[in-house]
Amino acid sequence: MKLRHEYKIFLNYSDYLTVRSRLRAVIQHDNHVDETGEYKIRSLYFDNIYNKALYEKISGVSKREKFRIRCYNDNYDFIKLEKKSKINGMCNKVSETVTKEEVRCIINGDIDWMLDSKRPLVSELYTKMKTEQLRPKVIVDYNREPFVYPAGNVRITLDRNVRTSINSIDMLDPDVPTVLAEGRTIILEVKYDNYKPTMISDIVMVQDRLISAFSKYVAGRKFG
Numbered sequence: 180m181k182l183r184h185e186y187k188i189f190l191n192y193s194d195y196l197t198v199r200s201r202l203r204a205v206i207q208h209d210n211h212v213d214e215t216g217e218y219k220i221r222s223l224y225f226d227n228i229y230n231k232a233l234y235e236k237i238s239g240v241s242k243r244e245k246f247r248i249r250c251y252n253d254n255y256d257f258i259k260l261e262k263k264s265k266i267n268g269m270c271n272k273v274s275e276t277v278t279k280e281e282v283r284c285i286i287n288g289d290i291d292w293m294l295d296s297k298r299p300l301v302s303e304l305y306t307k308m309k310t311e312q313l314r315p316k317v318i319v320d321y322n323r324e325p326f327v328y329p330a331g332n333v334r335i336t337l338d339r340n341v342r343t344s345i346n347s348i349d350m351l352d353p354d355v356p357t358v359l360a361e362g363r364t365i366i367l368e369v370k371y372d373n374y375k376p377t378m379i380s381d382i383v384m385v386q387d388r389l390i391s392a393f394s395k396y397v398a399g400r401k402f403g
Contacts, residue, residue, distance in 0.1 A: 180264070180271050181271060182266060182270065182271050183271070183371065184269060184370065184371050184372070184375070185269070185270045185369070185370045186368075186390045187390065187393050188366070188367045188389070188391055189364055189365075189367075189391050189393065190337075190388065191363075191364075192365070194365070195367075198367060198382070198383060198385060199324065202335060203216070205378075206335070206382070207327060208326055211251065211325075212324070213252070218322075218325075220249060220321055220322075221249065221251075221319070221350055222248065223315050223317075223350040224247045224315070224316050224317055224319065224396045224399065225246040225314060225316060226314070227312045228314075233400055236392075239392065241265075241267050241268075242265070243264070243265050244264045245263055245396060246261070246304055246313065248282055253353045255282075257276070258282055259274045259277070260275050260277045260300055260301060261274040262274075262304075270370070275299075275301055282351060283351060285315065286315060286349060286350070286351070290308055290309075293305035315348040317348070318343065318348060318399070319342070319343050319395045319396065319399040320342045320343075320357055321340055321341040322339050323336050323338050324337040328376070331372055331373070331374050331376055331379070333370070333371045333375060334370045334371070335367070335368070335369050335379070336366075336367075336368045337368075338365065338366040338395075339364075341364075341366075341395055342359055342360055343357055343358060343400075344356065344357050345357075345402050360395075360401060361393075361398045366391075
């Protein structure tokens with residue numbers, strides 16, 4: 180399992196404008212942004228009846244995992260099933276492509292087809308839905324501006340407008356009602372492999388801002 184470093188920092192709007200200006204001046208966006216330099220992300224997160232993933236995150240359990248289904252810009256022709264793992268502060272993510280029809284089945288509780296899947300992550304989710312009662316819990320939407328820097332395989336993102344669904348898990352409905360989950364806060368997130376170039380540290384440095392344990396999933400569960 181390949182592990183990466185990851186940390187997050189809360190930014191106010193003034194911080195956001197400063198950091199974004201620095202990033203845009205010297206670092207490229209990734210290849211999937213639109214003309215605004217952003218894209219929209221929608222994730223459907225899973226948890227069990229005891230809210231294991233939620234409470235492990237809140238409690239800071241050193242080894243944990245969570246499953247989600249993710250799409251971009253309300254495009255249901257490209258959807259990913261993902262498992263994100265955290266081990267002693269390091270992170271790993273694995274993913275598989277799933278179809279809109281498969282996602283609809285999962286939302287509706289029709290999962291028997293997953294048993295015979297040739298995709299390991301789909302089979303793993305099936306096992307945990309059967310043995311641990313893992314189920315879709317909440318939708319989280321947000322806008323992301325992503326930057327990439329080859330040295331150190333660095334990825335920097337600015338996430339804003341974090342919204343969550345209320346009493347709906349239908350991520351395939353582009354008009355599902357959502358509410359603001361985290362006010363006007365912007366989240367700066369930095370991921371890298373074995374080292375982080377000094378230039379990157381200088382660009383993202385913000386006075387009097389501490390590293391945060393913010394979780395969009397936890398924020399999304401405030402309303403249910």
